Amino acid sequence: MTLASLQVPVERNTDGIEAVLPQLKEQFGTRYQSSHSMREQHGHTTTWLPNQLPDAVIFAHSTEEVSAIVKLCAAHRVPIIPFGTGSSLEGHVNAPGGGISIDLSQMNQVVAVHQEDLDCVVQAGVTRKQLNEFIRDTGLFFPIDPGADASLGGMAATRASGTNAVRYGTMKDMVLGLTVVMPDGTIVKTGGRAKKSSAGYDLTRLMVGSEGTLGIITELTLRLFGVPEAVSAAICHYPDVESACNTVISAIQCGIPVARIELLDTLQVKAVNGYSKLSLKEAPTLLVEFHGSEEGVKEQVELFGSISEEFGGGDFEWATRPEDRSKLWAARHDAYWAGLSLRPGARGLSTDVCVPISKLAECVTATQEDIEACGFTAPIVGHVGDGNFHVLVLADDQNPEEIASVEAFIERLNYRAIDMGGTCTGEHGVGQGKMKYLAYEHGAGVDVMGSIKRALDPFNIMNPGKIVAIEP
Template structure:
C-alpha cells in the first residue's frame, strides 16, 4: 500500500491493524471484507488523488455496532474511515495509513418523522432522494440538494449544500441534533428537536463538517420544509458571464426569495445540450427556480425578468410544469457527466470556491481569464446565489504536463478566492485535497482546530490525514 508521507507512516501500526482486522472478522464474519475489490471501491476518489485502500471494510447495521468497531480499533490504535456513498470529491474516504473503513450505507432507515414539528430522525446511510420519496405523502421535503445522490451522513459530515442553499441554507442550518460515536467508542447525543437552545457548547455544529475526524455520525435529526404550493422555473441567457453574475447580485440584493439560481458558462451549456438533449442558446445562462404561492412565484419571475433585461439578458422563459422543470434540473445535476462528453477519455477534476456575493463577478471573470490563458478545457458552473462556483477541469490522466497545469490552476483559484475574503471550498469540504489552503484561510484559528482534534481524538485514529495536518 502506497502511503503519501512520512507523517502518515507514523499513523500506521501494522501489528495493531492486523489484530483489529482479525477481531472484526471474528465478530462480523462476512460483513468484514478484506477483498481487494471491495477495499478499492471504498478508497475510491473522484479526483486526481490516488486511491488509498483500507485494510478492511466493515458494514455496520446500528449505532451499537459502530461503537463496537470503534472500541476494537481504538484498542489497537487502528485508523477508522467512515464511508457513505463515496460521492465526495477531495479524497475524504481515502485511507492514507490503511486501517478499517466503516461502511454506513446499510444504516438507511427513517427512524421517525415528526410532521407537526417539521423534523425527522434518520440513519446516516439514507440518501436525500430516498428520504424525499419517503416524505412525499406527508407534504414535507428535505431541501438540501448537492446534485449527487449523497448519503445524509456524508452530507452532514462534509457540511454540504447545493442548488437550494440560497433559500434553505446548508447542512449546518438544517441539522438539529446528532447521535455520534466518539473515538473511544462512547455514544453521545448532541442537540435536541427544539428549534433553538442556549444550553452549553454547540457540539452539533462542531461535528457538522468535521469529515469523520472527530466522530462517526450514526443518527441525524433534520429540519424539514413544507412542499411549496407552487414552483416555477426557467432559463435566461446572457451576453457574457459578467452580466449574468451582476444580475444574480442584484437579484439577491433586491430580496427576491429565489430558491435556486445556477450559472452555466457557454461551454457547460454546450455540454448539457449534447448530453441531456436540450436546445438552449449557447451563451452564459442562469437556471432559476421560485417557490411559494401561485401568484408569488409569478411575481418573482416577473421581477427577475426585469433585472435580467437591465443586464442584456433574455428572453427569460419560465414554466410551472413539473415535467419541464424536472428535465431542466436533471440536466443541471448531470453536468459532471455532460462535461466528460466534451473530451472523451479525459478525467474531470472538479473543484469549488466561494466568495462574498459582491466579489462574485470579479472572481468568475478572473477565473475564466485564467482558464483561457492556461489553455485548459474547464467548464464553469455554480450555485451563484450564494457566491459558490465550480470548475470541472478535463485532463488527460496520462499527460503529466496537463495534470501539473490543472493543479497550478486549482491553486491559483483557491488563493484568489481566499484573497477576496472567500473560502477555498464552499461545499466540497477539505478532505486531503484542500488541506494546504487552510493555514492562509484560517491563520491561528487552525491551531485551535488542531487542539480540538487532539483533545477529542488523542490517538489520531479518526479519519487521519484529513483537514488538519497533525
C-alpha cells in the first residue's frame, strides 16, 4: 500500500479550469495567487498524504465574494476547496482534481458580541485565539481548544474538539447558526441565536462536520461561556498507562466535572521535556484542570485525588497561577511538534480514534502493545476524558516497507476502535485519509451520505474526493 492509494482520484476538468482562471484573476487582482509556493501551501499542510495543488488561490473578503466565485466555478464545473488556516491532518485541503482554493483567512471580523445572551457572530476566518482576545474584557470565553489556532469556520467544518471537550462539548455543541454558500452559489442562513428550535431540518448540524463537501461556511453564530471564578490545573504521574486510563474512567463515571483531562504516555513526556524545556517525570502522566467556584474546585480536586490514589497516582503538582497553567498547556499543545523531535528527519503520521470511556484503557493498552510489536517510535497523547486519543507514528516516508507497516498499524487501530463501539476519528475528521473506514463504521449510512452529497452538489465541485466518493 502507498500513501497515494488513500487518495480518491478526481477527474480534472482542464477546459473549465482554463475558462475561469483569467476571469478570477481580472476580478480579484492581487488577491488572486497562482505561484507554485502559494498553491503548494494551500494544497498541503500538516498532513502526511501526498500534495495535490489547486490551480489558483483566492483570498475572499465577504460572503458575496465567495458566492460569486462559486457561481462562476459551478457554471464551468470547477472544483472548489475551502481553506482556513491549514491545520487539518487528513488531507482536507488537497485538490485532487485541481481547481480553486478559497482562502477565508482575511474574513476575520468579529461581527457582533451579545454579552447578555452569551453568544457572538464571527466571520469564518476568525481564529479561536483572536475571538478570546476580542472578548476577554466581557467576562466571557469560547472554550473549544483544539491546540492549533485554527479558524472557527474550519473548526466547524471539521467538527473540531480539543482539550476542553469533556466539560464544554465540541463544535457541534457550540454552533447556533451558520451562513453557508451552497454549491450553486446560493447564500443560505441556518439556525439563529435562539438556544433551541424545532423549525425544520437541522441544516446547521448537517453543515457542521461536512468538511466543505456540501457548502462553504462564511459566518458563524457561536455560544460563549462565563470565565470561571476559579481554575486549578495539576499534573499526576502513574505506574502505567492502564492505571492512568482507569483513573479517567472512574472520575468520569463519578460525575466529576473535570474541564480538561489529558494523557501523555512516557514517550510523549520525554518529547515534551526536550521540546518545551520541562522537567516532568518520564512516566504516564495526566494533565487535569478544574473550573468553577473556589469551593467547587476544591471539592473536585479532593475527589479526583482520592480516585487517583486508588490507581497508584503520585503526588499532584499544582499550577494555579495563570502563567504556570499557560506554560503547562502550551507544552501540551506543542505535543505534535515535540513528538517529531524524537526521530529527526522522519515524517509524523498522526491519527486519532475515539472509544466509549469504558473501553479506553483496553484500547490504549492494546495500541501500545501493537506499537511495541511493530518497533515504532509512536508517542500517544489524548483528550481521554471523552475517550479520544492520538498516535503520532514517526516514519521514513521514503521507505515503502516502513510506510506499508505503518498503514497496516493505522488500519488495525481504526478497526479496533470501531469494534469497541467507537469511531475512526474523534476530531481529526475524515478528509482523504479516513474515507476507507467509513463503510465499516456506518454501513449503509455511507450511501445516505452519498445521496445527500449528490442532491446538494450534483457536479461534485465542493471539496471533491473527501468523506464520500461520488461520480458527478
